[in-house]
Amino acid sequence: MRSTLALYCLLFSLISCVKPFDFKTEDAAPIVVVEATITDELKTQEVHLSYSRSVNTDESNSITNANVFIESGAGDRFLFNETDSGYYSDIEFAAQVGETYKLFVNTNTTQYQSSWQAALEAPEIENVYLRYIERPSETLNRNEEGMQVFIDAEQSSTEFFRVTWDETYEIRVPFPSGLDYLGPGNWIAREEQVGTCYNSDHSKEIITGTSTSNTSARLIELPVRYISFETDMLRNKYSIEVTLYAIDRETHEFYKSLKEVNQSGGSLFDTQQGAVLGNVNAVGDESEIVLGYFEVASVKKKRVFFTWDELDVPASRPSYRYSCTANEIIDTTPDRIDGLMNSSRRLITVGTMPPTASIGPAECTDCTSFSSSQKPDFWQ
Amino acid sequence: MKKTLFIILFFGFFGWANAQEQYSFQFDSTSLEQVIITIENSSNLKFYYQSSWIDSLHYTGKFVDAELSQVVETVFENFDIYIYQDSNKVYLTKGTRIIDQPLISQRSDSENAKAGAKGLIFSQDYNEESNFDNDRIIEIGSRSKMSSSGYASLVGYVTDEKGEGIIGALVYTQEPVVAATTDINGFYSLQLPNGRHTIFIQHAGMEDTYRRVVLLSDGKLDIDLKQDVIALQELLVESERSANIRNIEMGVRKINVEDAKSVPIVLGERDVMKVATTVAGVQSLGEGAAGFNVRGGKSDQNLILFNGAPVYNASHFMGFFSVFNSDVIDDLEVFKSSIPARFGGRLSSVFDIAGKKADQDEFQASAGFSPVTSRISTEIPVIQGKAGLTLGGRTTYSNWILKQIKNATFRENRASFSDFVVQYDHQLDSTNSLTFSTYLSTDxxxxxxxxxxxxxxxxxxxxxxxxxxxxxxxxxxxxxxxxYYSRYAYLLENDELELSAFKQDFSINDWGLNADFNYYGNGDKIYSFGVGSKSYLINPGSKTPVGENSQIIPVDLNKKRGRESFVYGGVEFDPKPNLKVSIAGRYVMYHAIGKQDVLLYDPLAPKNIGSVTDTLSFDQGKFIKTYHGPEYRMSLRYTLTANSSVKFSLNSNRQYLHTLSNSASLSPTDTWTLSDYHLKPQSAQQASLGFYTNLFGNQLEVSAESYYKRIRNLLDFKVGAEFLLNENVETVALQGPGKSYGFEFSLKKRAGKLNGWVNYTYSRSFIRLDGEYNEEIINRGEYYPTNYDKPHNINLIANYKLTKRISFSYNLNYSTGRPVTFPTAAYDFSGVEVLHYSDRNTFRIPDYLRMDIGINLDEGHRLKKFTHSYWSFSVYNLLGRDNPYSVFFDLRDGEVSGYKLVIFGSPVPTLSFNFRF
Structure with missing residues (x-):
C-alpha cells in the first residue's frame, strides 16, 4: 500500500506524505520473551529468555537462573545450561522429523510451558535466483532499480515455510591505500590489503511463504530479498545463503501475525495492531502475556554467488559506496605528507623518483575504515 | 409581550361559515368547469383556479339536500385538485396535498385582534408615495368588506417570468412575523391584520423581492419573480424553514445541493456528500478516508440510498471524492436517530439521495472544469410538461496528469474514475408517475x-x-x-510475476422490491405502512490464474446468499394541538441461504481451523439460519412555543450485512459479508432527546440533541486478522456489546449576507470483547474505545456575500484524534526486532484541524446573457497542517520511530470554472 501513498503524493504534488511523528507512550511492565527454534541440524541448540524492553531503550534484560529443558514425545529430555549469551543444550542433538517436542521453563516465580510442536520435513531449495525489478523507493520520490532474490523449493508435503538469509558482498575502494601512515615521517607498506572488503548482513524481517496457492504444490517465486542499485552491494560479487524452515500452520500464522503487526504501516487502510501471542503460556495463570514462540523446524540451506557481469541487467553498474572522484585525491610531494595527513586520510602511494605522494579520504582508499577485509571461509 | 402569529398554509380544513343551506345538484359527465359554474350560480361561492387544470376533467354525481361544503368536498376528492376555502372564496390547487405542514399555532386570540388594523392609513396618504415597481402600494380588498376581526386573508400565486408557479417560495411579513411557503402550484395564503404590510418573497434562484400592500379585506395578490441573474450564487431560502421545529423527526438533516455551494470545494468538485459529513453527529475520517461515522457507529452502519437503491461504495479515489456528481442530485436527507420505518437494515443512519428530476419544459445544461476533473449534466425535456431525461457524467484526466509529471518514474501508475447517471421521469397522468434511473461508477x-x-x-x-x-x-x-438492483464489485489483478499472476474478485449483488403506502386520514393522522424484501448474493472472492504459465491454484469461495424481508406500519398523529406522536413497528425476517458448508468448532476451544470438529452441508436454497425480530420507531414532538419544540425518540435497528475491515475507514477492497450460521446480526437501540428553537424570525436555528445507543454483537476482529479469500470469517471475527452516547449542539443561520452553520458534537463509542479464550479477549474484557471514537468535533461553515458577484466561503473542521494502539515494549525475536503493542486503542493520534477557504466570482451580471458562469478558487487546508491520517511505528537498531501518514499536508489550491445554460 505504500505505493498507493506514493501515488497520491505524486498526484497531488505533495512531496512527502509520511512524516516523522513524535509520540509519548507508557512503558509496559517487562514481559517474558521466549525465543527458541530447535532444528533438525545436529548442533548445540539454543533457547533465549529475556524480558521485553522499553521502546526507548535498546538494553534487553535476559532472564537468568531459569531451569530450561525440552521433552520429546518419546520421553527424551534435553537439558539446557545457562551461559552469558543464553541457554544451550548440554549435548548436541537434532530434532527428528515426525517427533513432537515441548519446552519447559521454570523461573523462580513461574513455570512456563509451550504446546507440543512437531518437526516437519523441509524440501530442498531448488533454486535461488535474482530478477531485475523496478519499484517505488521508500526514501526517494521516484522508482529505484534493483534485483529481487527469489527462491523455489522442491515439491514436498510441507505447506508452510519461513525463510531467513545471510548475505555477504565484496566491497572495493577505487584508490586502495598501499601504505600505513604511522606518524610524522613514518609510513610502511601495508601487510594486509585494504582495497577489498566483505560486508555481511542477515535478514531483519520475517519472511513467510506457503505452497498452498499453486498447482505444483511447491514453494515458488518466494521473494526473499530486494537489493537496490542505490546501494553498492551488487557492484562486485554478491552471495546469499537462504535458510528454509519447514513449519506447521500455527507457527506460520504466528509469524504472519507478527509480520503484519510489526511491518504494516503507512497504508491508508492499516491492520489492527495488538499483542501477538505465541505457544508458550504461564502454567496456572492464563492472563499472563508471554511473548515469543517455541518453534521446531527442519531446515535446508542454499548459498549462491553472483557477480555484476553475470546479472546482465538493463541498468548501469551501481556506483561506489562513497563518491570518490580523482578530485578528492591530493597529489603532493613526500615532504608535505605530514602536514596533510589526519585520521580521516590515508596514504595511497609515495614515489621517490620523481618525489610524488598521493593522499585520499579514508572511504575511498581503505575499506576497513567502514568494513572488514576478512575474507569469509565460504567465499569462492 | 408580543404575540407572534403563524399561519401555515394547509388544506382539507373547512370552516364553512354559512353552510347551513341545503343544495341539490346532478352532474352527468359534466365538465368540471361547468360544475363550478353551476355551483357558483346557485350559491355565493366564488372559485379561483387556473382553467388548464380542469379543462379535461369531468364529473358524474348526484347531491340531494347536501350541504355546500360536502358538495365541494365530494366533487374534488376525485381529482388531484385541492381546495382551500376562505369564507365564500374557494381556491383550487393542483398537485400533491401538502401534509407535512400542519398548523403549529393559530393564535387569533382577542388580544391580537385588537392589535390588528395595523398602520391603516387613508388612500391619499399612500398615493403620494413612490410609484416604482416594488414600492408601489397595492390596495387589496375593499374598505366596505373590512372584517371586524381586524384580520384578512391574502392569497395568491408566486410565479416565474413564464407564469409557472414556484414551489417552496417563502412569503412572509416581518411585523408581525407571518410566513407561508408556496405549494406545488405556487399558491400561498397569509392571514394578516388589516393594514399596511411589506410582503417579502424569497426563493432560490430568484431575485428577492417584496410588495407593499394595504390589506383592507380578503384579497388576492399574484407575484411574479424575476430570475436572479446571479442565480448560481444565490443564497438559499429553503421551504423547510422552521421545518426543524414542526417536523416530528429528530436527527434529520436535509442537505440541499445548494448547501454544497457555500462550502469551499476540494479539487474543483462540489460535493453534497462531503457537506453531509459536516452535520452535527456525522464524523468524517479525514481526507483519504472513505466512509464516515454517525453517532459513534461504524462506517458500514450507514445506508446510502440513491433513488431507493443501496450504494455500497460511495467514494472515488479511496475517498477523495464522493461517487455522486452533485449536479444530478436533487437533495440528500440524513437520518441519524429517528429513522423512518420504511428504512432499515443498518444501525446508524440513512443517507437518502434523490436524483435530479429533469426540467420537462426546457433544455438545461451545466458543466464544470477543474485541473483534476470535469463534469457535465443536461436536462432534456422528452415530452413537453410530462417527461424529462437527466444525463450526467464526470471523469478525471489524472492519467494524463500523471504522464505530464516530469521526472516521474511512476509512469506505470494510473488512477482514474468516472461516473454516469441517467434518470428518466415520466408523469403518466395526473395520478401516476414513473421514474427510472441508472447509475454507474468506475474506478x-x-x-x-x-x-x-x-x-x-x-x-x-x-x-x-x-x-x-x-x-x-x-x-x-x-x-x-x-x-432496484445494486451491485458492487472489485477486481484485483497482479501480472508482474509470470508464475504467480492472478486475478481476484469480489462482488455483492442486492436486489429488492418495496411497496410503501401513505394514507392521510382524518385530522392530522398519517398512516404509513409497507412491505419489502431484498436478496443478497455475495461472491466473497475467487482467485484465478492469469496467463498460461501461472501456477496459481484457482480458489473460489462459496457464494453467500441471504434474504431480508420486512413489513412495517405506523401512524403519526396529534393527540393535542402541540403534541405530535409517531409510532411505528417493523418486523424483519432474515434467512441465510445455502449452498454452504458450515464448519462446526470444538466448543471448548477458540474458533480456528485447528478446532474444527465437523462440517454441516446445506444444499442450494436451504435455510442455513434464520434471524428475525421486531424493531420499533417512536418519536414525540412537543411544541413549547411557536418557535421551539422538544423531541424524543426511541428506536431500534438490526443489521445483517457487515464489512470485514480492520481499519476505521472503508476501503474499496473491504469485503462485505452476511450474517450466517456463526456471525450474528448486529442490533442497536437508541434513545434521543432534543431541543429545537428558531430565533430572530426563523433566521437562526438552534438545536441540541443527546443520545444513548446500545449495540449488541458489534463486530471487531482478532489481531492481524486476514479477510481476503477467507472462507471462514468466524475464525477471525469477534462480536461483543457496544455503547455510544453523545451530545450535539448546532447553530444554523440560513439567510443573510453572512450565513452558514456551526456545530459541536461530543460523542463516545465503546465496545467490549470478552470471549472465553485469550485470542477472543481484548483489553481484559473491558469496554474500550472503538477505532472511530472521536469525542470532540467542531464543524463551522460560513459564507459571506461581499457583493452580488463575489462571495467567500470558509470551513473549519476540528476533531479529536482517533484511538490507536501504540507500542509499549520491544523485544528481539528470531533476529528481528519486534514491537509489543499496548491494549487496543489506548492512545490517540493528534487532533485533526483543517481550515479551507473559497472565493466564488460570478462572471457576468448581464440579464440577457445566455449562460451563467462562475469561477471558483479554493484553498484546501489553508494552514497546511499535517493532520495525521494514521500513525505507524518502525523499530530499527533498537530505536522506535513513529511516522504519520499525512494526506494533503500542505495547502491545496484549486481553480475551477463552472457554467450552466
Whole structure:
C-alpha cells in the first residue's frame, strides 16, 4: 500500500506524505520473551529468555537462573545450561522429523510451558535466483532499480515455510591505500590489503511463504530479498545463503501475525495492531502475556554467488559506496605528507623518483575504515 | 409581550361559515368547469383556479339536500385538485396535498385582534408615495368588506417570468412575523391584520423581492419573480424553514445541493456528500478516508440510498471524492436517530439521495472544469410538461496528469474514475408517475507495487438501477413502488510475476422490491405502512490464474446468499394541538441461504481451523439460519412555543450485512459479508432527546440533541486478522456489546449576507470483547474505545456575500484524534526486532484541524446573457497542517520511530470554472 501513498503524493504534488511523528507512550511492565527454534541440524541448540524492553531503550534484560529443558514425545529430555549469551543444550542433538517436542521453563516465580510442536520435513531449495525489478523507493520520490532474490523449493508435503538469509558482498575502494601512515615521517607498506572488503548482513524481517496457492504444490517465486542499485552491494560479487524452515500452520500464522503487526504501516487502510501471542503460556495463570514462540523446524540451506557481469541487467553498474572522484585525491610531494595527513586520510602511494605522494579520504582508499577485509571461509 | 402569529398554509380544513343551506345538484359527465359554474350560480361561492387544470376533467354525481361544503368536498376528492376555502372564496390547487405542514399555532386570540388594523392609513396618504415597481402600494380588498376581526386573508400565486408557479417560495411579513411557503402550484395564503404590510418573497434562484400592500379585506395578490441573474450564487431560502421545529423527526438533516455551494470545494468538485459529513453527529475520517461515522457507529452502519437503491461504495479515489456528481442530485436527507420505518437494515443512519428530476419544459445544461476533473449534466425535456431525461457524467484526466509529471518514474501508475447517471421521469397522468434511473461508477487504479505480493491493478464499480412508480390511489392515499438492483464489485489483478499472476474478485449483488403506502386520514393522522424484501448474493472472492504459465491454484469461495424481508406500519398523529406522536413497528425476517458448508468448532476451544470438529452441508436454497425480530420507531414532538419544540425518540435497528475491515475507514477492497450460521446480526437501540428553537424570525436555528445507543454483537476482529479469500470469517471475527452516547449542539443561520452553520458534537463509542479464550479477549474484557471514537468535533461553515458577484466561503473542521494502539515494549525475536503493542486503542493520534477557504466570482451580471458562469478558487487546508491520517511505528537498531501518514499536508489550491445554460 505504500505505493498507493506514493501515488497520491505524486498526484497531488505533495512531496512527502509520511512524516516523522513524535509520540509519548507508557512503558509496559517487562514481559517474558521466549525465543527458541530447535532444528533438525545436529548442533548445540539454543533457547533465549529475556524480558521485553522499553521502546526507548535498546538494553534487553535476559532472564537468568531459569531451569530450561525440552521433552520429546518419546520421553527424551534435553537439558539446557545457562551461559552469558543464553541457554544451550548440554549435548548436541537434532530434532527428528515426525517427533513432537515441548519446552519447559521454570523461573523462580513461574513455570512456563509451550504446546507440543512437531518437526516437519523441509524440501530442498531448488533454486535461488535474482530478477531485475523496478519499484517505488521508500526514501526517494521516484522508482529505484534493483534485483529481487527469489527462491523455489522442491515439491514436498510441507505447506508452510519461513525463510531467513545471510548475505555477504565484496566491497572495493577505487584508490586502495598501499601504505600505513604511522606518524610524522613514518609510513610502511601495508601487510594486509585494504582495497577489498566483505560486508555481511542477515535478514531483519520475517519472511513467510506457503505452497498452498499453486498447482505444483511447491514453494515458488518466494521473494526473499530486494537489493537496490542505490546501494553498492551488487557492484562486485554478491552471495546469499537462504535458510528454509519447514513449519506447521500455527507457527506460520504466528509469524504472519507478527509480520503484519510489526511491518504494516503507512497504508491508508492499516491492520489492527495488538499483542501477538505465541505457544508458550504461564502454567496456572492464563492472563499472563508471554511473548515469543517455541518453534521446531527442519531446515535446508542454499548459498549462491553472483557477480555484476553475470546479472546482465538493463541498468548501469551501481556506483561506489562513497563518491570518490580523482578530485578528492591530493597529489603532493613526500615532504608535505605530514602536514596533510589526519585520521580521516590515508596514504595511497609515495614515489621517490620523481618525489610524488598521493593522499585520499579514508572511504575511498581503505575499506576497513567502514568494513572488514576478512575474507569469509565460504567465499569462492 | 408580543404575540407572534403563524399561519401555515394547509388544506382539507373547512370552516364553512354559512353552510347551513341545503343544495341539490346532478352532474352527468359534466365538465368540471361547468360544475363550478353551476355551483357558483346557485350559491355565493366564488372559485379561483387556473382553467388548464380542469379543462379535461369531468364529473358524474348526484347531491340531494347536501350541504355546500360536502358538495365541494365530494366533487374534488376525485381529482388531484385541492381546495382551500376562505369564507365564500374557494381556491383550487393542483398537485400533491401538502401534509407535512400542519398548523403549529393559530393564535387569533382577542388580544391580537385588537392589535390588528395595523398602520391603516387613508388612500391619499399612500398615493403620494413612490410609484416604482416594488414600492408601489397595492390596495387589496375593499374598505366596505373590512372584517371586524381586524384580520384578512391574502392569497395568491408566486410565479416565474413564464407564469409557472414556484414551489417552496417563502412569503412572509416581518411585523408581525407571518410566513407561508408556496405549494406545488405556487399558491400561498397569509392571514394578516388589516393594514399596511411589506410582503417579502424569497426563493432560490430568484431575485428577492417584496410588495407593499394595504390589506383592507380578503384579497388576492399574484407575484411574479424575476430570475436572479446571479442565480448560481444565490443564497438559499429553503421551504423547510422552521421545518426543524414542526417536523416530528429528530436527527434529520436535509442537505440541499445548494448547501454544497457555500462550502469551499476540494479539487474543483462540489460535493453534497462531503457537506453531509459536516452535520452535527456525522464524523468524517479525514481526507483519504472513505466512509464516515454517525453517532459513534461504524462506517458500514450507514445506508446510502440513491433513488431507493443501496450504494455500497460511495467514494472515488479511496475517498477523495464522493461517487455522486452533485449536479444530478436533487437533495440528500440524513437520518441519524429517528429513522423512518420504511428504512432499515443498518444501525446508524440513512443517507437518502434523490436524483435530479429533469426540467420537462426546457433544455438545461451545466458543466464544470477543474485541473483534476470535469463534469457535465443536461436536462432534456422528452415530452413537453410530462417527461424529462437527466444525463450526467464526470471523469478525471489524472492519467494524463500523471504522464505530464516530469521526472516521474511512476509512469506505470494510473488512477482514474468516472461516473454516469441517467434518470428518466415520466408523469403518466395526473395520478401516476414513473421514474427510472441508472447509475454507474468506475474506478481504476494501477500501482507499481512495492511488494511483489501486492496488487498491481484495482478496479471497482458500482452498478445501480432502480424503478419507482408513484401512484395517487386517491387524493389522500399514495403508493410508492420501488424496485432496484445494486451491485458492487472489485477486481484485483497482479501480472508482474509470470508464475504467480492472478486475478481476484469480489462482488455483492442486492436486489429488492418495496411497496410503501401513505394514507392521510382524518385530522392530522398519517398512516404509513409497507412491505419489502431484498436478496443478497455475495461472491466473497475467487482467485484465478492469469496467463498460461501461472501456477496459481484457482480458489473460489462459496457464494453467500441471504434474504431480508420486512413489513412495517405506523401512524403519526396529534393527540393535542402541540403534541405530535409517531409510532411505528417493523418486523424483519432474515434467512441465510445455502449452498454452504458450515464448519462446526470444538466448543471448548477458540474458533480456528485447528478446532474444527465437523462440517454441516446445506444444499442450494436451504435455510442455513434464520434471524428475525421486531424493531420499533417512536418519536414525540412537543411544541413549547411557536418557535421551539422538544423531541424524543426511541428506536431500534438490526443489521445483517457487515464489512470485514480492520481499519476505521472503508476501503474499496473491504469485503462485505452476511450474517450466517456463526456471525450474528448486529442490533442497536437508541434513545434521543432534543431541543429545537428558531430565533430572530426563523433566521437562526438552534438545536441540541443527546443520545444513548446500545449495540449488541458489534463486530471487531482478532489481531492481524486476514479477510481476503477467507472462507471462514468466524475464525477471525469477534462480536461483543457496544455503547455510544453523545451530545450535539448546532447553530444554523440560513439567510443573510453572512450565513452558514456551526456545530459541536461530543460523542463516545465503546465496545467490549470478552470471549472465553485469550485470542477472543481484548483489553481484559473491558469496554474500550472503538477505532472511530472521536469525542470532540467542531464543524463551522460560513459564507459571506461581499457583493452580488463575489462571495467567500470558509470551513473549519476540528476533531479529536482517533484511538490507536501504540507500542509499549520491544523485544528481539528470531533476529528481528519486534514491537509489543499496548491494549487496543489506548492512545490517540493528534487532533485533526483543517481550515479551507473559497472565493466564488460570478462572471457576468448581464440579464440577457445566455449562460451563467462562475469561477471558483479554493484553498484546501489553508494552514497546511499535517493532520495525521494514521500513525505507524518502525523499530530499527533498537530505536522506535513513529511516522504519520499525512494526506494533503500542505495547502491545496484549486481553480475551477463552472457554467450552466
Amino acid at each position: 481504476k487504479l494501477r500501482l507499481s507495487s512495492d511488494s511483489l505480493l501486492s496488487f498491481s491493478d484495482i478496479r471497482y464499480r458500482n452498478t445501480i438501477s432502480s424503478i419507482n412508480w408513484n401512484r395517487l390511489i386517491s387524493p389522500n392515499f399514495v403508493m410508492d413502488l420501488n424496485g
